[in-house]
Structures are given as structure tokens and as C-alpha cells.
Amino acid sequence: xxxxxxxxxxxxxxxxxxxxxxxxxxxxxxxxxxxxxxxxxxxxxxxxxxxxxxxxxxxxxxxxxxxxxxxxxxxxxxxxxxxxxxxxxxxxxxxxxxxxxxxxxxxxxxxxxxxxxxxxxxxxxxxxxxxxxxxxxxxxxxxxxxxxxxxxxxxxxxxxxxxxxxxxxxxxxxxxxxxxxxxxxxxxxxxxxxxxxxxxxxxxxxxxxxxxxxxxxxxxxxxxxxxxxxxxxxxxxxxxxxxxxxxxxxxxxxxxxxxxxxxxxxxxxxxxxxxxxxxxxxxxxxxxxxxxxxxxxxxxxxxxxxxxxxxxxxxxxxxxxxxxxxxxxxxxxxxxxxxxxxxxxxxxxxxxxxxxxxxxxxxxxxxxxxxxxxxxxxxxxxxxxxxxxxxxxxxxxxxxxxxxxxxxxxxxxxxxxxxxxxxxxxxxxxxxxxxxxxxxxxxxxxxxxxxxxxxxxxxxxxxxxxxxxxxxxxxx
Numbered sequence: 392x393x394x395x396x397x398x399x400x401x402x403x404x405x406x407x408x409x410x411x412x413x414x415x416x417x418x419x420x421x422x423x424x425x426x427x428x429x430x431x432x433x434x435x436x437x438x439x440x441x442x443x444x445x446x447x448x449x450x451x452x453x454x455x456x457x458x459x460x461x462x463x464x465x466x467x468x469x470x471x472x473x474x475x476x477x478x479x480x481x482x483x484x485x486x487x488x489x490x491x492x493x494x495x496x497x498x499x500x501x502x503x504x505x506x507x508x509x510x511x512x513x514x515x516x517x518x519x520x521x522x523x524x525x526x527x528x529x530x531x532x533x534x535x536x537x538x539x540x541x542x543x544x545x546x547x548x549x550x551x552x553x554x555x556x557x558x559x560x561x562x563x564x565x566x567x568x569x570x571x572x573x574x575x576x577x578x579x580x581x582x583x584x585x586x587x588x589x590x591x592x593x594x595x596x597x598x599x600x601x602x603x604x605x606x607x608x609x610x611x612x613x614x615x616x617x618x619x620x621x622x623x624x625x626x627x628x629x630x631x632x633x634x635x636x637x638x639x640x641x642x643x644x645x646x647x648x649x650x651x652x653x654x655x656x657x658x659x660x661x662x663x664x665x666x667x668x669x670x671x672x673x674x675x676x677x678x679x680x681x682x683x684x685x686x687x688x689x690x691x692x693x694x695x696x697x698x699x700x701x702x703x704x705x706x707x708x709x710x711x712x713x714x715x716x717x718x719x720x721x722x723x724x725x726x727x728x729x730x731x732x733x734x735x736x737x738x739x740x741x742x743x744x745x746x747x748x749x750x751x752x753x754x755x756x757x758x759x760x761x762x763x764x765x766x767x768x769x770x771x772x773x774x775x776x777x778x779x780x781x782x783x784x785x786x787x788x789x790x791x792x793x794x795x796x797x798x799x800x801x802x803x804x805x806x807x808x809x810x811x812x813x814x815x816x817x818x819x820x821x822x823x824x825x826x827x828x829x830x831x832x833x834x835x836x837x838x839x840x841x842x843x844x845x846x847x848x849x850x851x852x853x854x855x856x857x858x859x860x861x862x863x864x865x866x867x
Contacts, residue, residue: 395590396643398597413597413636425487428466431480432473437464460484503678506533507557508691511684514539515694515705516548523553533557535693549695551702551720559718560691560704564684565667567708591644598640605633695720729762730775738772742781744793747772749829757826792834796821799832803846818845 398413399420428435441452468477475483505525512521514537521535533553608630615623670680692705704716734754741750747769754767761771776783799819800807813819814830818841821830836842 397590397593400600413600422487425483428480430473431475431477432469432471433477433480434467434470435463435465503676503681504533505531505677506535506553507677507680507684508535508553508560509533509681511688512691512693514548515692515703521549521693549693551695555718555721556702556704559716560684560706561670561680563706563714563716564687565670567714568666568687594640594644598637598644601633601637601640605630605637608633730779731759731762734759734761735775735779735781738775738779739781742776742783744831745829747776747783753829794832794834794837796830796832799837802834803837803842805846809846813842813845818842 397416399416400411401414401420403410403412424430438458440456440458442456443450444453445451473480504523506523509523510520512535513519514521517537517539519537519539522538523533523535526532526534534550535553535556536550537548539548608626612623612626612630615626617623669675687709688706689709690707692707694703694705695701696703700720702718702720704718706714706716708714737754737757737759738750741753745753750772751767751769754772760766761775765771773783775781794802796807796810796814800810803810810819810832811830814821814832819832819839820836821832823830
């Protein structure tokens with residue numbers, strides 16, 4: 392509301408409610424308005440009480456102590472027309488209490504952070520809310536914990552990482568919401584229009600109030616005795632300030648008029664397919680994702696099965712539906728920065744016949760990186776082989792059946808560029824484990840007639856004459 396420039400009336404004279412001034416709205420103004428039963432059309436008397444206290448040996452009265460609901464002296468419902476009904480007022484009080492104190496029976500509203508399920512999960516063993524703490528350096532990895540056992544000196548009920556659970560819940564949410572994506576989009580568009588209409592209505596009321604105050608200031612100035620110059624000057628200044636406020640509000644009203652946009656029914660035809668991309672968009676804040684989740688989910692009960700190493704999530708959807716989601720807990724050495732299976736397959740295929748240097752060069756040519764996003768080196772290939780128990784390169788195991796490109800060139804007594812040319816022209820057969828890997832050549836293929844003829848031609852200039860090419864010096 393502050394970003395929208397909404398103003399709120401505030402008494403201009405301390406202790407008296409005879410005149411008001413419009414000031415930018417503050418947090419306490421909104422909270423006081425939501426907590427006042429008068430806002431819901433209810434007249435209440437006796438909400439506070441006094442208590443005697445002893446100060447410097449004398450009895451004093453302490454005022455302003457709020458009495459609990461139901462103990463008020465007078466409470467008349469439907470006393471006047473309210474802005475909301477009594478049921479909505481009671482829901483607002485419950486939500487304000489949950490947001491302020493984090494009671495065990497409620498769910499905190501989404502306030503951002505790095506954890507999607509912060510304040511949403513309940514321990515299935517003790518019934519307490521799971522808290523979210525951040526670990527790592529810097530502290531950016533959310534971890535979900537039940538603090539009841541820790542506070543009483545006993546082991547915690549459960550402790551597991553948050554990113555995998557957040558991703559699983561987000562995927563389940565998208566799967567459930569996908570059939571309702573178009574209806575949700577139209578509902579969001581309708582809510583946006585309603586919010587815009589509410590802002591316009593509030594601004595129109597401010598303009599009406601400002602015009603009334605300007606007319607009132609004008610009448611006061613006209614009724615003033617001209618001989619009282621001091622009073623006349625003050626009334627003229629008040630009148631000028633009221634006119635200036637009317638001008639500012641009218642300028643703001645003309646600049647904030649949004650263009651009329653008509654939404655076609657088929658405008659969101661592909662929204663269901665693009666819902667996942669919209670959810671994972673970089674410009675979507677975690678607070679927006681949390682609010683979407685809390686709109687559809689009331690609670691998530693979490694249990695941990697130590698035998699199967701699974702986290703069991705029971706999702707309570709709004710409307711009374713329930714669904715269960717099981718997710719395997721990673722072991723201590725499992726994390727998100729692991730080598731991809733494609734890179735490991737290349738290492739398995741090349742190990743035993745190629746050194747770690749050749750394997751690292753091949754992976755780099757493929758554009759593959761390590762689990763931490765770094766380029767491959769011989770040391771990193773060695774670490775990956777040792778972790779996944781992949782046998783190492785041994786030259787004695789080759790047995791002379793397969794040769795590298797350089798070994799084939801050395802065996803034929805030619806340069807490596809000629810061997811590469813024979814492979815390119817399909818004269819010499821060669822294989823690669825993957826595209827970009829070193830060539831492997833059979834020893835028997837070096838003795839083929841085609842290879843011997845190509846090597847013999849290499850002693851003199853050799854030109855390939857294509858079918859439709861005319862020679863520069865024809866025979867005469």
C-alpha cells in the first residue's frame with residue numbers, strides 16, 4: 392500500500408479528533424484497522440481494563456491492558472454496515488495471531504527466504520512445527536529439523552535437507568495445478584482488476600475528501616475579518632495547501648489510469664505447458680512461490696523411515712484431499728555436485744586403453760564439466776575413476792591389437808596428418824568411443840591394399856580429379 396501511495400487520515404491535533412490530515416499509511420495503521428471490530432460492523436465497549444500497580448510506594452492505575460475476546464462489557468453485532476463480515480474478521484484475527492507468534496495450530500504466511508516449505512511442515516512423531524535452519528559457508532543451504540528433542544536434551548525426531556524436499560513438493564504442486572492453470576490465470580487476472588478498482592476507489596475518495604477540505608478552507612477564509620491579518624494569512628495558507636493537495640491527487644489519478652486490456656479466452660491456451668517454466672523463472676521470487684503453495688496446501692506432515700531411508704510427505708490440500716509423496720534420503724556422500732552419468736560412461740569406455748590425459752582432453756572437447764562445473768584434468772579423471780572403481784590405463788593390456796593415430800603413423804613411417812587424411816577419406820577404418828575422442832586403429836587394417844596404395848602414392852604428388860573439373864593444362 393505504501394508503494395501505491397495510499398494515504399491514511401491522522402489527527403492533526405494531539406488528543407483531539409476535531410481535524411485530520413492525510414499522511415502516508417503505516418504498518419500500525421493497517422494492523423489497528425484490521426483488529427478493530429468496528430471495521431466489521433460491530434460496536435464494542437470495554438475492550439481494555441486498568442490494573443493497580445505500585446510505583447514509589449504509591450498505588451497507580453495501569454491503563455490500556457487488553458481484555459481477551461468474550462470478556463468485553465458490550466458487544467453488539469450488525470450495529471452498522473461494516474466493510475467485512477464477522478466471519479472474515481475472525482479469520483483475520485487468527486491469521487494475525489499465527490503470523491505474529493507462530494502458534495502450533497497455524498501456518499505462517501510466505502515471507503520469502505530460500506526454503507519453499509518454511510513454516511508449512513509438521514513433525515509426524517511429536518506434532519510440532521519443523522524449523523528451517525541454514526548451513527554451509529555461506530549459510531545458504533536450508534535444513535529442516537524438529538527442535539523438540541533438542542530442547543529437552545534428547546535426540547531430534549528428524550533432520551533432513553530442504554532442497555530435495557522443496558523440489559519434490561514443487562513438482563507435485565505443478566502436476567496437480569496443471570489442469571487448473573487456465574482457470575487460475577483468469578482468476579488472477581480478475582483479482583488484478585479488482586485490486587486496480589480498489590486502488591482507484593481509494594484514490595477517488597481521497598480526492599473527494601481533499602476537495603471538501605479545500606471548499607471548507609475557502610469558506611473559512613471568506614468568513615474571516617480582513618482586519619485580522621494574522622488569522623487571514625493563516626487561513627489563506629491552509630486554503631493554498633488544500634488546493635495544492637487536490638492538484639497533486641488529480642495529477643496522480645490521470646497518470647495512474649491503466650489502459651483497458653481485453654483478454655481473449657484463448658490467450659492462455661498454452662499456459663498449462665509453460666507452467667513449469669513460469670514457476671522456475673529467475674525473476675519469480677521465493678515469496679511468490681510460497682504464497683502460491685499456501686493458497687493450495689494447508690499442511691504437510693513429515694515422517695522419516697530409517698529402514699528404507701525415505702522421507703514420507705503427507706500433503707493436506709485445501710478442500711480435504713490428501714496425497715502421499717515418498718522421497719529417498721541421500722547418503723552422506725551423495726550431493727547435487729556429482730559427475731554426470733554421460734561423463735562417467737565416457738570414462739568407463741576409454742579407461743584401460745587411454746590414459747587419464749586423453750580422457751580429460753576428450754571430455755573437454757565434448758563440453759562436459761565436473762560436478763562442480765570445472766574443466767577436466769588428469770587428476771580429476773583419476774579422482775572420478777577411483778571413486779567409481781573404474782580400472783586404470785595399462786599399456787601392457789593393449790596387446791598390440793589396437794593402435795593410436797601416432798602409433799599407426801610410426802608403424803607406417805609417415806606423418807600423423809596422412810593417417811588422419813586416410814581416416815577422413817574412409818580408406819583407413821578407425822573408431823571413436825564418442826565424438827571428439829582419440830581414434831583407435833586395428834593393427835591388421837594397416838596392411839590392407841587400399842592403405843598400401845595410398846602410402847605408395849604419397850611418394851609423388853597426388854591430385855584428385857573430380858568428374859566435372861577441367862584441368863588448367865590439358866594435354867595437346
